[in-house]
Amino acid sequence: MTWTVDEQLALTATQAVAAIQSGRLKTTEYIATLLARAAALSTLNALTALNMEGALAAAQRLDALTPEARAALPLAGLPIVVKDNINTQGLMTSAGTPALESFVPRENAPTVQRLLDAGAIVLGKANMHELAFGITSTNLAAHAGPVRNPYDPGLIPGGSSGGTAVAIAARIVPAGLGTDTGGSTRIPAALTGTAGFRPSVGNGGAERRYHDPNAVVPISHTRDTVGPMARNVADLALLDEVVTGAGPLPAITLNGLRIGLPEPLWEDLEYALEDVVRAALPLLEAAGVIFVPVEMDALLELNDKVASPVAIHEAHDDVPAWLVANDAPVKTLAEVAARIASPDVRSIYDAILADPLAQQYQTALTVWRPQLQELYAQTFAAHRLDALLFPTTRLAAVPIDDLAGSSAVTINGSAPIDELSAYLRNTDPASNAGIPGLSLPAGLTSEGLPVGLELDGPLGSDRRLLAIGVAFEQVLGALPAPTL
Template sequence: MTWTVDEQLALTATEAIAAIQSGRLKAADYVATLLARAASLESLNALTTLDLDGALAAARRIDALPAAALAQLPLAGLPIVVKDNINTVGLQTSAGTPALEGFIPKANAPSVQRLIDAGAIVLGKANMHELAFGITSTNLATHAGPVRNPYDPTRIPGGSSGGTAAAIAARIVPAGLGTDTGGSTRIPAALTGIAGFRPSVGNGGAERRYHDPDAVVPISHTRDTVGPMARTVADIALLDGVITGSGALPDIALSGLRVGLPAPLWEGLERQVDDIARDALRRLEAAGVVFVPVAMRELDHLNGMVGGPIAIHEALDDVRAWLVANDAPVKTVAELAARIASPDVRAIYDGVLGDVLAVQYDDALNLWRPRLRAYMAATFADERLDALLFPTTRLAAAPIDDVYGSSFVSVDGGEPIDTMDAFLRNTDPASTSGIPGLSLPAGMTPGGLPVGLELDGPLGEDRRLLAIGVAFEQLLGVLPAPTL
């Protein structure tokens, strides 16, 4: 079979793997097509590193396997990108910051290694908001530069996993890995029209779904996690299954599902976001989903007492530990911070170096976070909810601020709001409480910008949450490709 370029670019991860395993598509041909796509869309600045020789060599090794061996690889020949703060052998892990530029780790992060062992091919490393401390992926042009949204290159793709999202949305790859501390897989997924997943973290120990110790340039060991991103929820479920060794998704029927609508996360939305989200609700309700309004009036307060102190305080020790464990070219956080390029990240690291929230940290971790976790668990249990549902972000993609990186936005002409606060508001509670969250496309604004819906589930119910996401996606559909 002869595949056109457009046919190859349109393949989802699941479709591409099936075509390669059946012999209908050569992995080397597919990788070559995607490498050419990446080169032609260099202006999006989605990637920091492109591994032309390595990716093609890996694809040829896949093509040389006998059919029986190919069938045993669940990700046979699947090209992916990996966020530039996740350790990869032979490819830099710079976290988008000058002090780590060109640094090559000695081992792959476990999540990356499991995907490679299953047949995935790392096409390259994805650009990101510097040191993952931001939600715009707008970096100073003199260094990593801003990642651009494929649906409108004058706008942000979200962050901090903006490069992974932009590469997937632009059809450079069908899937990839990001990381999520407060919303960094889900926000860019929403703003670029793809799906993004934050797996359960829970207490950070036995409740943690993905285990990548010392293998990701960190912010917070309590909050950080690797997370898969793809154009479909089914593809995310595939990657999640490989990383965790999970079996098939459970069967889910829309009729009778009880889904909570948390009032605080439906307030203060941009009108066009609200319109698209409520249209999705009407379609889901017509299919039998039962929506349950939940007040959750303590959510903002509890979440506010947890998130900032943990992230700002833990970054100091966690980044230092990563630098030492990985024999990085700089050994202290002060050395790293001295070379930060982006003004918004430099301002945050002033707080990290000063440990300005140390006094609040113990209460945040040991008092307020347990209360928040109990509050979330009680909401699911008391209301007999299968999931919570709300718009992933309050507004669609904002214009790029290439001077500061992240400043202020306005919702429908209202008072200016800090950009990070505005976009994190809805995603942060899942992060601080450690429960799984999934963003999937809901539709597009009249101006052609994607809007996402987030599903949050009870702790440890990741596969069931993904199954609900697949069922929602089958009804709501996927978005058309951007015109590039």
């Protein structure tokens, strides 16, 4: 059959794989269409590197396979982008920072390799907030630039995985990889009308579902994880199945599903965003979902005691360890810090170099984090909850600050709030607890800006959580594509 450009751009990951597996769509045609799309939308700054020759060569190899061999590949011909802090063999991995812009890894990160082995094709590296230390993706490095929201290029797309989210929302690719330390797959998903997943991390070891040791430019080994991003939850489930070897999603019925509404995460929301997320609740109730308000009064206080000590102290040790393990062009934290381009990230690295929270670190890790994990476990058990539901962010996208990388925001005329703290409030607690989190589109504000809802589940409930997300998005529907 003959595919128009618009038909190709509209394909979800699952649809694209099915079309290529069946031979109805040539991989070379599809890749060429998306490479042209990437070039046409370069002003969005979604990508730091385009893998033009490599992607076309991979497409040709896939088209040359026998129909049986091509049909056997779970991700046959699927174009993806990979966040620029995840190692990719032969492609720059700079973490969006000048000190690493010449670094090309020797090997792919294990998660990347599993997708490639299944037939995926890396179209390019995705732009990001410099060194992943921010939630705007306003990167002021010359080789990167601020990532722009396709629903309004003057607004942030969220971060730090903003480039991956924008490439997906703008129909440059149907899926990709981000990383998540405090919300970095879920926040940009919410602000760009896409879906983002943070898999279970737990206390590491067998509880960690995505294993990429020394293959991601780090912040915190306790909190960091790679996570899939896509246009819908079904596509997230497809990538997650390939990465983990999990089986099909479990069967889910919404009738009788018990979903907790954590009160601290529903407070002090932007009015326009609150209108959208609260309008979603009666739609889900009509499908049989039972909503259970839960107090979780200690949630934000416990999270505050864990978040900064773990991230700042672990970055102090983890970043140099990655530099040495990967034979990077610089070997010390000070060398990386000296060339940081974004003022907001530079101030964070000043703190990392000084390591002022080292004395609080052990208490955060051994006292407060276990208490946070226990609060979640008790909440799920006491109320017999299948998941928690809340707005992924407190507010929709705000204007880009081209000078500082991030700035203060106001919510409903409030006093200025630190932008990082405002956007992280709802996503950070689950990150610190190590449980799985999923953001899916909830709708558009009156100004046409995307809003996300997040589902968090018990540790290890990843496949069930994704199944709940698929059922929710069938009720809530997909968002219209941005007009570009």
